[in-house]
Amino acid sequence: MLRFLLSRLAVLIPTFLGVSIIAFSFIRLLPGDPVALMAGERVMSPERHAEISRQLGYDRPLVIQYLDYLGGIVTGDLGNSIVTKRPILGEFFTLFPATLELSLCAIFFAVLLGIPAGIIAAVKRGSFFDQSVMGVALVGYSMPIFWWGLLLIILFSGVLQWTPVSGRISLLFFFPPVTGFMLIDSLLSGQAGAFRSALSHLVLPTIVLGTVPLAVIARQTRSAMLEVLGEDYVRTARAKGLAPGRVIGLHALRNALIPVITTIGLQVGVLMAGAILTETIFSWPGIGKWMVDSVFRRDYPVIQGGLLIIAAIIMLVNLTVDLLYGLINPRIRHN
Amino acid sequence: MTDTALTDTDAADRIAQSNRRARRAMLAEFWHYFSENRGALIGLVVFSILVVAAVLAPLIAPHSPNAQIRDATLLPPVWAEGGRATFLLGTDAVGRDMFSRLLYGARFSLFIGIVVVAISLTGGIVLGLIAGFFRGWIDTFIMRIMDVILAFPSLLLALVLVAVLGPGLMNAMIAIALVLQPHFVRLTRAAVLTERSKDYVVSARVAGAGPIRLMLRTILPNCLAPLIVQATLSFSSAILDAAALGFLGMGAQPPTPEWGTMLAEAREFILRAWWVVTFPGLAILITVLAINLVGDGLRDALDPKLKRS
Numbered sequence: 001m002l003r004f005l006l007s008r009l010a011v012l013i014p015t016f017l018g019v020s021i022i023a024f025s026f027i028r029l030l031p032g033d034p035v036a037l038m039a040g041e042r043v044m045s046p047e048r049h050a051e052i053s054r055q056l057g058y059d060r061p062l063v064i065q066y067l068d069y070l071g072g073i074v075t076g077d078l079g080n081s082i083v084t085k086r087p088i089l090g091e092f093f094t095l096f097p098a099t100l101e102l103s104l105c106a107i108f109f110a111v112l113l114g115i116p117a118g119i120i121a122a123v124k125r126g127s128f129f130d131q132s133v134m135g136v137a138l139v140g141y142s143m144p145i146f147w148w149g150l151l152l153i154i155l156f157s158g159v160l161q162w163t164p165v166s167g168r169i170s171l172l173f174f175f176p177p178v179t180g181f182m183l184i185d186s187l188l189s190g191q192a193g194a195f196r197s198a199l200s201h202l203v204l205p206t207i208v209l210g211t212v213p214l215a216v217i218a219r220q221t222r223s224a225m226l227e228v229l230g231e232d233y234v235r236t237a238r239a240k241g242l243a244p245g246r247v248i249g250l251h252a253l254r255n256a257l258i259p260v261i262t263t264i265g266l267q268v269g270v271l272m273a274g275a276i277l278t279e280t281i282f283s284w285p286g287i288g289k290w291m292v293d294s295v296f297r298r299d300y301p302v303i304q305g306g307l308l309i310i311a312a313i314i315m316l317v318n319l320t321v322d323l324l325y326g327l328i329n330p331r332i333r334h335n
Numbered sequence: 336m337t338d339t340a341l342t343d344t345d346a347a348d349r350i351a352q353s354n355r356r357a358r359r360a361m362l363a364e365f366w367h368y369f370s371e372n373r374g375a376l377i378g379l380v381v382f383s384i385l386v387v388a389a390v391l392a393p394l395i396a397p398h399s400p401n402a403q404i405r406d407a408t409l410l411p412p413v414w415a416e417g418g419r420a421t422f423l424l425g426t427d428a429v430g431r432d433m434f435s436r437l438l439y440g441a442r443f444s445l446f447i448g449i450v451v452v453a454i455s456l457t458g459g460i461v462l463g464l465i466a467g468f469f470r471g472w473i474d475t476f477i478m479r480i481m482d483v484i485l486a487f488p489s490l491l492l493a494l495v496l497v498a499v500l501g502p503g504l505m506n507a508m509i510a511i512a513l514v515l516q517p518h519f520v521r522l523t524r525a526a527v528l529t530e531r532s533k534d535y536v537v538s539a540r541v542a543g544a545g546p547i548r549l550m551l552r553t554i555l556p557n558c559l560a561p562l563i564v565q566a567t568l569s570f571s572s573a574i575l576d577a578a579a580l581g582f583l584g585m586g587a588q589p590p591t592p593e594w595g596t597m598l599a600e601a602r603e604f605i606l607r608a609w610w611v612v613t614f615p616g617l618a619i620l621i622t623v624l625a626i627n628l629v630g631d632g633l634r635d636a637l638d639p640k641l642k643r644s
Contacts, residue, residue, distance in 0.1 A: 011482070018483035029499050097399075138374075142623040144575055144584045145357045147598055147616025150605055154613075158606045273488035277579055290585060291491060303495055311486045 004326045012241055023308040024069050027300050028062070047089055064069050078305035083297050088305035092287065097180025098168060099286030102278070103271045104208035111264060115212045118221025118260075123248060133218060135312060140215030145274055147206040149281040156204060167284035170197040199283075209278045213267040220263040224256040231255075249260060258328055265321030268314050363486040367637035371611035375596065375632020389441035396435035397421060400592045404430040407607045425610040433610065436592035437618050444574045444622055445506055451573035452566050454512035459519020460562070466520065466552045467527025478524070481517035489514040489572075490579055490643045497585045504587040507580045514576070515569045522565055526558030560637040567630035578619050594619050 035052050036044070057068060065149075072078060078088040117137075121130040146175075157165045164170065168182045175189035186194035199256065228234060229252055237251045273311050275288030283289070287306065294302040369375055388395065398404070408430040411418045418425060422435040448613025462481075466474040481641075485491065489511075496510035497503075530536060531554060539553045580586035589600055594615040601611035 014479055015482045015486055019486050020505070022483060026495065026499060129463065138627060139620070139624060142571065142620060142627050143576075144578055144582075144595075144616055144619045144623070146579060146595075147619060148614070150598070150612050150616065152601065154605060154609055227403060269488045273490035276488075276490055276494065277582070280583065295494060295585065298498075303498060307487065307495055310488065310491060314488065315486050 001325065005323060008322055012315060012319060017080075018314065019311045019315075020070060020073060020308060021066070023304050023311075024066050026304055026307065030300070073308070078188060079301045081294075081299055081302045083108070083294075083299045085303075088302055089309075090301070091290070092306065092309055093288050094180075095290050097177070098284060099275050099279070099288060101181045101183065102202070102209060102272035102284060102286060103207055103268075103275065105206040106271060106274075107213060107264065107267060109206050109210035110217050110267070114217030115221050115260065117256075118218045119225055119248070119253065119256075121218070121222045122225030125226065130222075132224070137215040137218045138182055140211045141219070143211055143215075145208050146277040148211060148283055149204065149278060150209060152204050152279070163204050164197075168198065168201050168284065169194065173197060205278050205282045208281070209271060209274045212270055212274060213264075216267065216270070217260065217263060221256065221260050224259045225252060226273075228252045228256040258325070261328075262321055262325055265317060265324075268317040272310055272314065338479075347544065365636050372635060374628045375635075378625040378628025379630065381621065382629060385441055385622055385625065386445065389440055389445050392435075392438040392442055396424070396432075396438045397436040398432035399428055400431065400436045400439040401590050402430070402431060405578050406430070409611070411608070412610050415610075425608070425613050427606055427611050428608075431590075433614055434549040436532055436597060437594070437614055439592045440594045440597065440615065440618060441622070443504070443587065443591065444577070444619070447504070447511075447577045448570040448626075450508050451512045451515065451577070452570050453517045454509070454544050455519055455569060456562065456566050458512070458516055460523050462516075463520040463523025464527060464555065464635040467524040468531065468546065468550050468554070474524070477520065481520050481636070484514065484517050487514075492575055493580060493584060494583065497580060502585045502588060504577075504591065504593065507577050507586040508573075511573050511576045511580075515572060518569065519562065522561050523558060526561060528553055530554045530557050564634045564637060565631060567633055568627060571630065572628070574619065575623055 009108055020047060035049055035056070040189065050059075056064055060068075076089055080087055081091060084091065107320065117133045121133040153165055156163045169186065173186065173189070173191055173194045175185060175194070178185050178188055184200040186198040229248075231318075232251050237247045242251075266307065272288070274285075275286060277288070278284065278291055279286045279288035280292050287310065291303065291306045291310075293299075294306065354368075392483050407419065407422060407426050409428055410422050410426040410430075412425040412433075413420055413423050415425075422432050422434070424437065426432055427436070452498065463479050466477040493507070493510040493514050498511065500506035500509065536549065536553055539549060544553060576587050578593070578595030578598070581593045581597075582599045584599055587593035587596045589596055597615040598612065601608075601615065605612050
């Protein structure tokens, strides 16, 4: 297992260095001079320009600048936002819980619906239910989620007036963040109606962000189940006279879930990409909206830092999934 | 082929003929499996209609996509109350005909799909062939770069690339092509690795084929099946991602009738005029769905491992 971990790390570390080079060179790739770009329309005296250049270290050789940047990453210093002047890592940690809460809800939504739907579809292969599930999954997989979000807003916020259009909680409620998770904080605050408000703000974004993972998980569960149901040991279990529920639940499902778990792990990237759109539609104050806003504000250090952190998170989650997979399935780690 | 022992033209003809027959048999087998899949057929029909609509857009569209008709702003579709017969799907906030814009939008979406797939397929095949054929440091180097690209969520990387290159349709297409690249490289490389040690490749090498001929004429045609499937799926992701970038304001710029850009412009009317929001998104969904259906059908028909009885 240790060797497996080391072999994974041997791939991961160069990849991370590559990611850091991309994040680093991104500002330098911009056409024109970064300081002038940051200044935007404002006029800047040559002295001020040189001063900022020196402050940001742009006057030194590129290799030194890169090593300096790497050093910053190691010590957790990703620089400051141009717009808010606050440290980027600090801003990230303030906004990250919102994205994490939304992503967790979305993946729970996807798993809770997708796995049972996939199992039933596989067991009743060819049935009307199977065809409907696969049809819906294909639509979900092809869905432009930014449009899906707008449709849900039209229906539930516009016509039915059930849910709010944007934000994480009604402005009527205010309490200091404890965990950063609005559902938990609203309960902790003890204010009547706060939890309900937080929940109603969360419903639509959860559905929107969870749609693509739901479709992928349902499809993957179905095909994994179908494969396992054709295996000899399932036939043996059936021949022994075990109850169908026991065969499916115990013998088949446990083996079918292994690839499904990998699929769930791979959804982190999908969730982060989806968060960009979902958070923009619902004005959800998380990482996705932060990145989009920074692109529009030309807050290049934030884009640079955000890119790096998000890639690091995805790589870490993928590593964890790989390790879990190796733990469950010894064949993988000896390969 | 004719330059070896086959000086007899009859024999050459016979071989050419049997080659043609074999190719026709392969196509027939492929079509047999593909046409068994009802979803794939529906997808193909819908996609063909879209292509025809896109090509004939100037002939079909009742209005110019950018003509602003002053007395017809935010008109509902023809079947709703207040709709007018000349505006089949209603008009947008500045009085442009939705139906005409959607038709022209189909041109953009298909164009995006074609350009993006062409760029990433070509790049992917070249890099994948080089990596798989030569192995060694160049393989490691190419694959590590692909790993780095895959470490980012595709839309985020595309968004940032567009921020660097500047917003616009062309830059959005370049960014998306770059982001989709690794899948083609990996597929090509994997296929090359399995093919290159097979007997027919070895015999071609022994017969004196050079590396370029080995790569392009001998190995590549046998790696095409997974690449075709991936190209189809990338076609739909390209359309989705380009629409997403357009929606975020970083893709095609207004007044281009690109579907995602149209949605972005329609956002503020979301609670007042459902049609300006509904139709562009529906167009994206139908297009992507049709292509994905075709992709699933192609995969089932081309991949012998998945071929079920």
